[in-house]
Amino acid sequence: MDALLTDTVVVTQDEQRRILDRAAVAVRGDRIAAVGDAASLEAAHPDLPRLRLRGRAILPGFINSHTHTILTILRATVEDWDGNAVYGYMSPISYSMHPEERQVMAMLGVLEGVRSGCTMFVDPFRHVPDYAEAMAGTGVRLLLSENCADVNTLRIRKGDWSPDPAFGEAFLERAIAGIERFHDTHDGRLQVQIAAHATDNCTPGYLRRLADLAHRHGMVRTIHLAQSPEEIRAVRERHGCTPAEYLVRNGWAAPDVVAAHWTFCTHDDVALLARHGVHMAHCPANSSRRGPHRAPLRTIAEAGVNIAFGTDNMTEDMFHALKIGLIVHRGAEGGAGVEPQPETLFDRANRNGARAIGRLHDLGSVEPGKKADLAVVRLDTPAMRPVINLVGNLVHYGHPGIVESVMVDGRWVLHEGRVTTVDEATILLEAQKVARRVWQRMLDANPDLPPPRPLRWLDA
Numbered sequence: 001m002d003a004l005l006t007d008t009v010v011v012t013q014d015e016q017r018r019i020l021d022r023a024a025v026a027v028r029g030d031r032i033a034a035v036g037d038a039a040s041l042e043a044a045h046p047d048l049p050r051l052r053l054r055g056r057a058i059l060p061g062f063i064n065s066h067t068h069t070i071l072t073i074l075r076a077t078v079e080d081w082d083g084n085a086v087y088g089y090m091s092p093i094s095y096s097m098h099p100e101e102r103q104v105m106a107m108l109g110v111l112e113g114v115r116s117g118c119t120m121f122v123d124p125f126r127h128v129p130d131y132a133e134a135m136a137g138t139g140v141r142l143l144l145s146e147n148c149a150d151v152n153t154l155r156i157r158k159g160d161w162s163p164d165p166a167f168g169e170a171f172l173e174r175a176i177a178g179i180e181r182f183h184d185t186h187d188g189r190l191q192v193q194i195a196a197h198a199t200d201n202c203t204p205g206y207l208r209r210l211a212d213l214a215h216r217h218g219m220v221r222t223i224h225l226a227q228s229p230e231e232i233r234a235v236r237e238r239h240g241c242t243p244a245e246y247l248v249r250n251g252w253a254a255p256d257v258v259a260a261h262w263t264f265c266t267h268d269d270v271a272l273l274a275r276h277g278v279h280m281a282h283c284p285a286n287s288s289r290r291g292p293h294r295a296p297l298r299t300i301a302e303a304g305v306n307i308a309f310g311t312d313n314m315t316e317d318m319f320h321a322l323k324i325g326l327i328v329h330r331g332a333e334g335g336a337g338v339e340p341q342p343e344t345l346f347d348r349a350n351r352n353g354a355r356a357i358g359r360l361h362d363l364g365s366v367e368p369g370k371k372a373d374l375a376v377v378r379l380d381t382p383a384m385r386p387v388i389n390l391v392g393n394l395v396h397y398g399h400p401g402i403v404e405s406v407m408v409d410g411r412w413v414l415h416e417g418r419v420t421t422v423d424e425a426t427i428l429l430e431a432q433k434v435a436r437r438v439w440q441r442m443l444d445a446n447p448d449l450p451p452p453r454p455l456r457w458l459d460a
């Protein structure tokens with residue numbers, strides 16, 4: 001669209017982190033044409049329709065650097081269950097879904113994310129060809145991938161970590177289909193990357209094939225790293241090293257790799273990963289549901305690792321990630337105090353996410369020439385007054401209720417509180433029905449899996 005968003009505050013997140021008052025952003029097509037003083041831009045762009053945003057602020061849209069939107073289906077169940085949810089419920093439920101059910105849950109996740117100011121989702125999961133089109137139909141920016149594994153993730157909960165080549169080939173086939181059908185489509189809004197699920201469910205040869213596939217297509221890569229004690233033990237028993245060392249040995253420690261979590265990394269692991277330029281996707285809320293988690297965040301930050309924020313599972317709320325991220329980081333490694341400051345945390349939700357996937361040249365800040373991926377938040381609300389240090393307000397007290405509009409690629413996805421691209425009410429109704437149906441199907445097919453806690457369904 002062509003428009004001048006004017007008479008507003010702009011949190012640029014540029015190199016100087018300038019926050020402009022009485023400012024404007026000129027949008028032409030899918031790009032930001034100019035950013036600056038409102039009066040100057042109004043004079044310089046007389047042809048652009050004006051949208052006055054007094055009492056609001058324009059932010060770069062949040063980049064959710066690691067999420068699995070479909071796993072909204074597990075919301076308020078496994079968070080309160082004491083076990084390995086990845087192999088206990090996440091893998092089984094994802095295989096219990098039909099294509100249209102995957103579409104509904106993925107769109108539910110996207111809608112929640114958009115309402116928290118998110119414009120881009122990095123979402124590695126399974127059966128991408130089933131739901132990629134539906135997700136793209138919401139209008140957001142996507143980096144999708146098959147979360148490939150050649151150890152059968154449905155058997156690990158029974159203690160079986162043996163390789164399953166057929167399982168691995170099925171993933172590779174879907175990964176290749178995903179590249180051919182979806183990569184760089186929807187005006188470039190939908191991109192594909194290569195994902196290995198985790199260090200305990202990918203054999204060395206399989207990791208190397210995935211790396212080759214990524215290099216052949218010039219794609220970035222992602223993997224889960226050191227997220228559970230079981231993973232640490234399994235890699236130690238089979239390969240005699242830590243998960244971080246396993247990445248280095250098999251060509252997965254490089255600047256084109258974003259590793260999620262790092263929860264049980266040692267200080268030596270951190271130094272190794274930092275030396276190889278691996279980026280971190282940190283998901284503080286999900287990792288801390290059983291108490292503040294133990295990733296060595298101070299060491300990771302001090303080693304110069306680029307840290308980006310994600311939500312991981314069961315929620316897409318980026319404000320939640322900011323708030324809990326602040327608390328977790330300040331308390332990391334037995335520390336306490338007021339470091340890092342809100343500005344450091346805020347970077348992780350936009351600029352650092354763009355840098356992690358090699359896109360800082362066109363995403364992650366509000367600057368001329370970049371993609372018009374923006375969130376408009378209300379400052380004329382009780383939680384945002386007084387406005388003294390705006391980034392402090394957003395990190396400590398921001399919430400999805402302040403998000404009024406979201407633009408992706410120069411088009412409104414959410415405008416003045418209304419989702420413009422899909423029928424939100426229908427998706428919300430469908431998501432309730434789908435979740436109930438899929439949960440029942442999973443429990444029927446897996447008699448060894450009792451519900452993690454009593455499921456009390458409401459006709460909401």
Ligand SMILES: [Zn+2]
Nearest residue numbers: 068224260312
């Ligand atoms: Zn994950």
